[in-house]
Amino acid sequence: MSNKLKLAILIFIALLLLILAIFIPYKSRLSNLDFYISESNNNYQFEVGEKLFFLLNDTTLVNGRDVVWHLGNGDSIVKAGNINYKYPKKGKYLVSIAVNNKFIASKKIGVVSLPKISPRDSLVKIHGVDEGYAGEELVFFTEGKGVNTWYWEFGETGTVDAYEKQVIYRYTKPGDYRVKLQTNTLKYPIYHYIRILPRFEKVEELEKVDSLGVVQNDIKKRLQAIADSKVTDRSTFYKNLNYIKNNYTCNQAEDILVIVNGGRYNDFFSYCQGLHYLENKRRSKIIINKVEIDTIKCFKRLNVTQSLLR
Template sequence: MAEKNITHYHMDKMVRYLFVFVFLISATVLGFHIKNSSGCNTVLFDTDAKDYAVGEAILFNDLTIDADKWQWSFGDNTSSFQKDPAHYFEKPGAYDVELIVNGSCVGMQTVEIKEAIKVLDSTKFPVFDIPESVRVGDVLKLKDETNNASTWEWRFGETPKIDDKNRTAEYVYTEPGLYTVKLIVNGDVEYMTKKKINVLEPLVKESIIEKRKKRRKNIKDWKVKEFPIGYTGKEDGEEEDEDITPKKITAPPITDKVFSRMIMQVSEGAKTAIDFKVYFCGDINKTVIVNRSTMSFAVFCQKIANRNIKIKSLEVDKQKGTNCIENVSLTYRRTIF
């Protein structure tokens, strides 16, 4: 009987250890993938704040079931790894807040942030009394009663310029109408007191002829004419005065909202200062107050042309009777888009 050849295989210990090590690594990786590939619970969170304004702390609360790991992204290049973080935003706008739970489950909400409401100190506003009315040509005298005031800027409304820089101011109006008297003390524009005053037509003085007529009322009428027929009061050869009264310039009506929209069109390059000429009765170089600084309206329009801006406040003062714009107070800020 032929002898059988038997081959014996021998596996080295190191090879066995290698197989065991590779098996354990593979099992760990597989378990990790199985755990993280399981379905996500719905990621839920809510927010808690009083006004949702700039600078206000907003509390974010995660409500997700079985969550044990959190990653917050607040939409302003900041993040947090806490479960219920508190966060505040430095600028107004809409922010997409994203929460990643357990490394893979994602939820998102949009938070609207408003401009902060600034509370002004009522004790810092200038204090002065003003009459209800004054007549053209009469001296209006006003005195500031503000405590701790060292500088004063009085504007009586006929022009945008500062009319007086003393504690006691005097002014004489030249045209009738409803005007706004403004006072700033210590250079603080935010604390400006405004009061209205009605400027009346001047009293008409009686002519000598009118006075004579009144004195003659009780005198018997002798049918005698006061002046010869054809008497004009002119010397011989003196020509009659022509009516040289200039024609009154008026402006079409415009609301603050429409004016603001036209300013935005200037920033977009669709309009220029010339488009406002009719509302300023031809004078587009009138001084305006922009972000606490004074400049001509034409220069302001050049400054914002083709630039992105957002108007924060606007006040337009017009002259009564002509509707011509006399003063513009405006605050704005630059925007990226």
């Protein structure tokens, strides 16, 4: 064998080893490529029209490569890095990232559509039960933009009884009462009418009366179970959703207003769906810190305080 032939063989082997050294490690590293999804308004659900962020776990893995993001609704974005996108319609979508025409990672995402708040919803309104019992703790609260002063008169004392946005009042005598509220945004006061019934002190009936705190903790536990369940675990989702609906809403869950962390308004079903479909659960966890309802029987308002652990 001539020296030239030996040299050619050595050069070929060296080039082959160089190619293997470059591409085999890259292929191995590319298998570690992943992405997660983050939402912009921090209310723990993906919504129609909300800017969502699709973030790679390591952008260096795609440098110099052909990268296409497929959003699952026919749209795609060509970019070798992080992207953001707004979904125009609600639905369930399979988001995928392809590198060099090969699909590397995919995730399912649920996008919900929240009810639009009309100008009527911005008016000051009193929320409270229409009927209660003497001695029972009754919750009253109000909503309205720009309100920072509240003057509550519950019609029993003849004077102002409370000065907060949400109050608990206990009537001492049965009767029909007119609840009066004046705020800094109202020219004239608004009213709410309530009938207070006598409380019958029967032991067997009192044993059945649950405290507000027990009910709130029960709802909190059910919401936490929904938040902890996997996206594919529809059984746990419906079990706890229907439990709350059947036991505490008088089967009128569609009329319930959910206020998240004091500032975000949802309907009950959209809120529960958002808890269940929150993406990136392996990197974050929703903690239901506190739940408040306006009344034990057929509540219409659910105030949730929650946090996101990453």
